[in-house]
Amino acid sequence: MKFRRWAVLGAAALMAGMTFATTAEAQNEQFIPGLVYRTGAYAPNGIPFADGAADYINMINARDGGINGVKILFEECETGYATDRGVECYERLKGKGPTGAAYFSPLSTGITFALTEKAPGDKIPLLTMGYGRADSRDGSVFTWNFPLMGTYWTAANVAIQHIAKEWGGFDKLKGKKIALLYHDSPYGKEPIAALEIMSKKYGFEFMQIPVPAPGSEQKSQWLQIRQARPDYVLLWGWGVMNSAAVSEAGNVNYPRDKMLGVWWSGAEPDVLPAGDKAKGYKALMLQHGSGKFAVHKDVEKFVVSQGKSLAKPEEVGQVLYNRGMINSMVGIEAIRTAMAKFGNKPMTGEQVRWGFEHLDLTADRIKQLGFEGMMGPLKPSCADHEGTRLSRVHQWDGKEWKVISDYYTGDDSILLPLVKEVAGKYAAEKKITPRDCSKES
Amino acid sequence: MIYREAGQYKVTYEADQAIFPIAQDRFVMLALLAIAFVAVPMVATEYVYRAVLIPTVILALAAIGLNVLMGYCGQVSLGSGAFMGVGAYAAYNLSIHLPFLNPLVSILLSGFVAAGIGILFGIPSLRIKGFYLACATLAAQFFADWAFLRIKWITNYTPSGSVNAPPIQLFGLDLSSPTAIYIVTLAFTVVLGLATKNLVRGHVGRQWMAIRDMDIAAEIIGVRPMYAKLSAFAVSSFLIGVSGAMWAFLYLGSWEPAAFSIDRSFQLMFMVIIGGLGSILGSVLGAIFIVLLPIFLNQALPPLGALVGWRISTATVSHFEEMIFGALIVFFLVVEPHGLARLWAIAKEKLRLWPFPH
Numbered sequence: 023m024k025f026r027r028w029a030v031l032g033a034a035a036l037m038a039g040m041t042f043a044t045t046a047e048a049q050n051e052q053f054i055p056g057l058v059y060r061t062g063a064y065a066p067n068g069i070p071f072a073d074g075a076a077d078y079i080n081m082i083n084a085r086d087g088g089i090n091g092v093k094i095l096f097e098e099c100e101t102g103y104a105t106d107r108g109v110e111c112y113e114r115l116k117g118k119g120p121t122g123a124a125y126f127s128p129l130s131t132g133i134t135f136a137l138t139e140k141a142p143g144d145k146i147p148l149l150t151m152g153y154g155r156a157d158s159r160d161g162s163v164f165t166w167n168f169p170l171m172g173t174y175w176t177a178a179n180v181a182i183q184h185i186a187k188e189w190g191g192f193d194k195l196k197g198k199k200i201a202l203l204y205h206d207s208p209y210g211k212e213p214i215a216a217l218e219i220m221s222k223k224y225g226f227e228f229m230q231i232p233v234p235a236p237g238s239e240q241k242s243q244w245l246q247i248r249q250a251r252p253d254y255v256l257l258w259g260w261g262v263m264n265s266a267a268v269s270e271a272g273n274v275n276y277p278r279d280k281m282l283g284v285w286w287s288g289a290e291p292d293v294l295p296a297g298d299k300a301k302g303y304k305a306l307m308l309q310h311g312s313g314k315f316a317v318h319k320d321v322e323k324f325v326v327s328q329g330k331s332l333a334k335p336e337e338v339g340q341v342l343y344n345r346g347m348i349n350s351m352v353g354i355e356a357i358r359t360a361m362a363k364f365g366n367k368p369m370t371g372e373q374v375r376w377g378f379e380h381l382d383l384t385a386d387r388i389k390q391l392g393f394e395g396m397m398g399p400l401k402p403s404c405a406d407h408e409g410t411r412l413s414r415v416h417q418w419d420g421k422e423w424k425v426i427s428d429y430y431t432g433d434d435s436i437l438l439p440l441v442k443e444v445a446g447k448y449a450a451e452k453k454i455t456p457r458d459c460s461k462e463s
Numbered sequence: 464m465i466y467r468e469a470g471q472y473k474v475t476y477e478a479d480q481a482i483f484p485i486a487q488d489r490f491v492m493l494a495l496l497a498i499a500f501v502a503v504p505m506v507a508t509e510y511v512y513r514a515v516l517i518p519t520v521i522l523a524l525a526a527i528g529l530n531v532l533m534g535y536c537g538q539v540s541l542g543s544g545a546f547m548g549v550g551a552y553a554a555y556n557l558s559i560h561l562p563f564l565n566p567l568v569s570i571l572l573s574g575f576v577a578a579g580i581g582i583l584f585g586i587p588s589l590r591i592k593g594f595y596l597a598c599a600t601l602a603a604q605f606f607a608d609w610a611f612l613r614i615k616w617i618t619n620y621t622p623s624g625s626v627n628a629p630p631i632q633l634f635g636l637d638l639s640s641p642t643a644i645y646i647v648t649l650a651f652t653v654v655l656g657l658a659t660k661n662l663v664r665g666h667v668g669r670q671w672m673a674i675r676d677m678d679i680a681a682e683i684i685g686v687r688p689m690y691a692k693l694s695a696f697a698v699s700s701f702l703i704g705v706s707g708a709m710w711a712f713l714y715l716g717s718w719e720p721a722a723f724s725i726d727r728s729f730q731l732m733f734m735v736i737i738g739g740l741g742s743i744l745g746s747v748l749g750a751i752f753i754v755l756l757p758i759f760l761n762q763a764l765p766p767l768g769a770l771v772g773w774r775i776s777t778a779t780v781s782h783f784e785e786m787i788f789g790a791l792i793v794f795f796l797v798v799e800p801h802g803l804a805r806l807w808a809i810a811k812e813k814l815r816l817w818p819f820p821h
Binding site for chain 1: 627628639758761778780785
C-alpha cells in the first residue's frame with residue numbers, strides 16, 4: 023500500500039498546484055469564461071475585443087447586479103491564438119462556477135474547430151459570432167455551435183453583392199477577375215467554397231492568393247496581384263496581415279477602394295499602421311461599425327470611469343471593442359432567455375443552449391439594450407443557428423470608418439444548398455443523426 | 464545503500480540481458496506503471512486528464528521518437544512536427560478510405576506511413592551532417608506544411624482544410640471518456656517506449672550510437688551507415704507518426720495543419736534537449752517539463768501576485784510565463800547540460816553510496 027499512498031499524495035500535490043487558483047464560489051453566480059489573446063501576433067486585434075467583452079459584463083454586474091439578480095463570474099484565460107493552449111483554457115474553465123461555463127467564444131477558427139468536437143460531450147454551447155465553421159449554421163447537425171450574426175459564406179455572398187452593386191448589376195460581374203487574398207488557415211479558406219459557386223453562377227474569374235500565417239510578409243503576393251490586375255481584391259486576413267496587406271497595396275499602387283475586407287479585416291488596428299495608404303479601403307461590417315451608442319454611456323459610467331476597464335480611452339467605441347460588447351450582450355441575452363423558461367438561477371450550458379436557440383432580439387429589445395444602430399434584429403432557430411444574414415460595408419476615410427452602404431441580406435438560394443451539403447458530409451463522417459427541427463420546441 | 468546491486472547475481476543470459484537488470488529498477492518501473500495505470504485514474508479530474516496528462520503522454524512518445532534520431536543516432540532533425548502531421552493525416556485518410564478499420568488500428572498503421580516518409584527525407588542524411596542536415600529536415604517540415612494546405616486530397620476536399628477524427632471505439636465500447644483516452648494513450652506510449660528502450664540496447668541501437676559517436680570509425684568496424692541511419696529515421700518517424708495520430712485523434716479531435724507547424728518541431732526538440740539526449744527516461748521527463756511548466760506558471764502566478772497585493776492581468780501573466788520559462792530553460796542547461804535524465808543518474812549514484820559517501 024505504500025506506493026499507492028505516495029501516488030495519491032503526489033497526485034494530490036500536483037492538483038493542488040493546478041487548482042489553487044480557484045476562488046471560493048458563491049452559489050448564485052453565473053460563470054462566463056473569456057478565451058482571450060492579449061499577447062502574440064494577433065494581440066492588436068485580440069485586445070480590443072477582449073476589453074469590450076469584459077467591460078460589458080462588468081457593466082451588467084455594476085448596473086443591474088447581474089442577470090436577473092444572478093451575478094456574473096468572469097475569468098479570462100490567455101490562448102495566444104494557439105489551438106492547444108485554447109483547449110487547455112477550455113478544460114480549465116469549463117467546470118467553474120456553480121453550473122459550469124455558460125458558453126465559450128474562442129475568437130479563433132482553429133480553437134473553434136477543436137472545441138466543436140468537445141462541446142457536445144460537455145454540453146456547453148459555442149458562441150462564434152461571425153467566425154467558425156460556416157456549415158455550423160445548420161443547427162440540426164451542429165447542435166452546440168452558434169455562428170450568430172454571420173458566417174464566412176454569408177460574408178462572401180454579401181461582398182459579391184456589394185461589388186455587383188458598385189459596378190451596376192450582377193451581369194457586370196461577367197468576365198471580371200476577383201482575387202481573394204487570404205490567411206492560409208481554415209479561417210481564410212472558409213469563403214472559398216462559396217466564392218467558387220458564385221464565380222460559376224455570375225461568370226467572374228476567381229483567383230486565390232494564400233498568405234502564410236501570420237502574414238506580415240506579402241511582397242510576392244502583391245507582385246502577383248500587380249501582374250494579374252484583378253478588378254477587385256477581397257481580403258480575408260487577421261491581425262498583422264491586414265495592415266500589411268493595406269500597406270503593400272499602397273506600395274504597389276493598387277487602388278484601395280477596390281479592396282474589400284471581411285469583417286475581421288475592418289477595424290482600427292488594421293488600417294492605422296498603414297497610415298495614409300489605408301485611405302479608401304473598404305470592409306464588410308458584422309452589422310456594427312465603430313462609434314459610440316447609447317450603451318457606451320453606461321459602460322463609461324459604470325466601468326471605464328471607475329477604473330475597472332483595461333481598455334485605453336480611445337479604444338472604447340472602436341470596431342472590435344464594440345464587437346466584444348455585442349458578443350457579451352448576445353451571450354447574456356441568451357442566458358436571460360433561458361432564465362425565462364428555467365427560472366432566475368445560474369443556468370447550465372444545456373439551458374443556455376436552449377436560450378441561444380430561442381433568442382429573439384427584436385428591434386425594440388435592441389433599442390432597450392442600447393444597441394440601436396449597431397445591429398438589426400437577430401432570431402436564431404433550430405434550423406438556422408446564424409439568426410440573420412445582414413451585413414453592411416464601411417470605408418476608412420483616413421480618420422474613421424464611414425458606413426457607405428445599406429443593409430445587404432445574404433442570398434439563401436446560394437448559401438443554403440452549400441450549408442446542407444457540407445454539414446451533411448460532416449454528419450456522415452462523425453456518424454451524427456441530424457435533429458428533426460420540426461419536432462424541437 | 465538503497466540503490467545497490469551488490470548481491471544480485473545474474474546466473475543466466477536472460478537475467479543478464481533483461482531490460483531492467485537491477486531489482487530496484489524493476490521495482491521502481493512497476494511502481495510507476497501501477498501509479499500511472501491505477502492510482503492516477505483514481506484521483507485525476509477531467510481537467511488534469513485533458514489538459515495535463517493526455518498531452519504529456521502523447522508528446523512523451525513523440526519526444527522518445529525524436530530522441531531515437533537525435534540522441535541515439537546523432538542526426539539533427541527539425542522536421543518532427545511534420546512527421547507528427549504525416550501520422551495524423553495518414554490516420555485520418557485511413558479511417559476515411561477504409562472505414563471498417565478501427566481508429567486505433569489506423570493510429571498504429573499511420574506510424575508505418577510516417578516511417579516511409581521519414582526514410583524518404585532521411586536519405587539526405589547519408590551525405591550531409593550537422594547543421595546541413597537540420598536544413599534538410601527543415602525542408603521536410605515546410606514541404607509537409609505545404610502539402611497539408613495545398614493537396615486537397617489529403618484533407619478529403621473539406622472547404623476549410625480542417626479535418627475531424629472519427630469516433631473512437633473498441634469492441635463496441637465508447638472510448639471518449641477522458642479516463643479511457645488516457646489509458647489508451649498511456650498504453651501506446653508505454654508499449655512503444657519500452658520497445659524502443661529494448662531496441663536501443665540491442666544491435667540496432669548500438670549501431671546508431673556508433674554512428675553518432677564517430678561515423679567513420681563505425682563504418683570501419685562494419686556498421687553500414689545507410690542501414691543504421693535510415694533505420695533510425697524509420698523508427699523515429701514511426702514513433703512520432705503514431706504520437707501525431709494520437710494528438711489528432713485523441714487530443715484535438717479536429718485539427719488544421721498549424722497544429723503540426725515548425726513550433727511543434729521546436730517544442731519537441733526542447734523536450735529532448737532538456738530531458739537529455741540519448742535517454743528514453745529523459746524524453747519523458749522533458750515532455751513533462753515542457754508541457755507542465757507553462758500551464759503551472761500560468762495558474763500559479765495570479766495567486767502569487769495576489770499574495771503581495773498585485774493584481775496581474777492576463778497579458779502580464781502570459782509575458783511572465785514566457786520569461787520565466789525561458790529563464791528556467793537557460794538555467795537548466797547551464798547547471799546540467801546533459802538534461803534531466805542526468806539528474807536522475809546522479810541521484811542514482813548518490814543513492815548507491817548513501818548513507819556512507821566516500
